[in-house]
Amino acid sequence: MKLHYKPGACSMASHIILNELGVSFDLDKTDTDGRTTEAGDDFRKISPNGYVPALITDNGDIITENPAVLQYLADLSPEAGLAPANGTLERTRLQEALNFVSSELHKSFSPFFSGVEMDDAAREKAVAGIGRRAAHIESILADGRSFLLGETFSVADAYAFVVLNWAGFISVSLDAHPKTQAYVARIAARPASIKAMIAEGLMEQAA
Numbered sequence: 001m002k003l004h005y006k007p008g009a010c011s012m013a014s015h016i017i018l019n020e021l022g023v024s025f026d027l028d029k030t031d032t033d034g035r036t037t038e039a040g041d042d043f044r045k046i047s048p049n050g051y052v053p054a055l056i057t058d059n060g061d062i063i064t065e066n067p068a069v070l071q072y073l074a075d076l077s078p079e080a081g082l083a084p085a086n087g088t089l090e091r092t093r094l095q096e097a098l099n100f101v102s103s104e105l106h107k108s109f110s111p112f113f114s115g116v117e118m119d120d121a122a123r124e125k126a127v128a129g130i131g132r133r134a135a136h137i138e139s140i141l142a143d144g145r146s147f148l149l150g151e152t153f154s155v156a157d158a159y160a161f162v163v164l165n166w167a168g169f170i171s172v173s174l175d176a177h178p179k180t181q182a183y184v185a186r187i188a189a190r191p192a193s194i195k196a197m198i199a200e201g202l203m204e205q206a207a
């Protein structure tokens, strides 16, 4: 398997999950602007929309879109428990969480990565948008659960972690959402997350 990724981008969720699974895989750092990859592939042929993640399976199939890639990976090893079984209400809850992270939480960060300079009013509006989505995560965690679906870490947590972690990089405070902050720290401390962050250059290897 090969994962096309950009350091620290949403593709890091799949990278974390590959580490959680302990399977062997290749990483190909991808320049989504230049549409080229470190291995020399033409990324336009891999991902028509030009974005990561793109997963090349062992059969050569290409899978894109975070919720699809993450569920595909989880289903490779059901015994790892990273997604509830297909056809169950719990699986629907996972899809609910993945779609929220993908279309609401992730996209609330888009103004910061669009390359368009924001004035104070635009930044305030964008920060408020992130706050509204973080408040929803906070409300899910309000009953004391450790992860979005309960006590079991799932692929949705890897994705939510990667996105919420961007807040620090753009100096947006999550102080108003203490359970969410603790949730981010909890997932950041997982060996699979640390390994992915070191490999993508977000963290240094401890001495």
Ligand SMILES: N[C@@H](CCC(=O)N[C@@H](CS)C(=O)NCC(=O)O)C(=O)O
Binding pocket: 006, 009, 010, 011, 032, 033, 050, 051, 052, 053, 064, 065, 066, 067, 102
């Ligand atoms: N709907 C896509 C969105 C993926 C996405 O936004 N990827 C970003 C990185 S987080 C990207 O590659 N952006 C570069 C670009 O759009 O050119 C998914 O869920 O996979």
